[in-house]
Amino acid sequence: MLNPYLNFDGNCEEAFKHYEKVLGAKVQALFRNADAPPEMPYPPERKDKIMHGSITIDGQVLMASDVPPEYFQKPQGFAVSLTVKDPVEAAQKFASLVEGGSVTMPFGKTFWSKGFGMGFDRFGIPWMINCPAEGY
Numbered sequence: 001m002l003n004p005y006l007n008f009d010g011n012c013e014e015a016f017k018h019y020e021k022v023l024g025a026k027v028q029a030l031f032r033n034a035d036a037p038p039e040m041p042y043p044p045e046r047k048d049k050i051m052h053g054s055i056t057i058d059g060q061v062l063m064a065s066d067v068p069p070e071y072f073q074k075p076q077g078f079a080v081s082l083t084v085k086d087p088v089e090a091a092q093k094f095a096s097l098v099e100g101g102s103v104t105m106p107f108g109k110t111f112w113s114k115g116f117g118m119g120f121d122r123f124g125i126p127w128m129i130n131c132p133a134e135g136y
Contacts, residue, residue, distance in 0.1 A: 005064060008123060019055060029052065112133060
């Protein structure tokens, strides 16, 4: 099994709520720093940050956490790819997902798909939404 693991800059829970709303994700787990045993210390100001979380989107698992600020790096060099069978639904999910973020390739028909788009959500996570054509 291969699952992406995203690192957020303190807004993992907000991102998960957004993914619930726009992608139909289901939160499976949200463990906060405050849930950790005493032998796993954390700065008091980070007690409500997410140590580990997971959601499912169409049965696929996406995991994430709020990394300490000194370890956070802006996401680059990858994209989370989501395949949606219906082109209307794919276009809607793409538009909702990148709202407040940026579009790098507008959603539209391609030679391999009924619709495809790329962009960043408002949390800085790169996404690709694909609605494959028959045979691809």
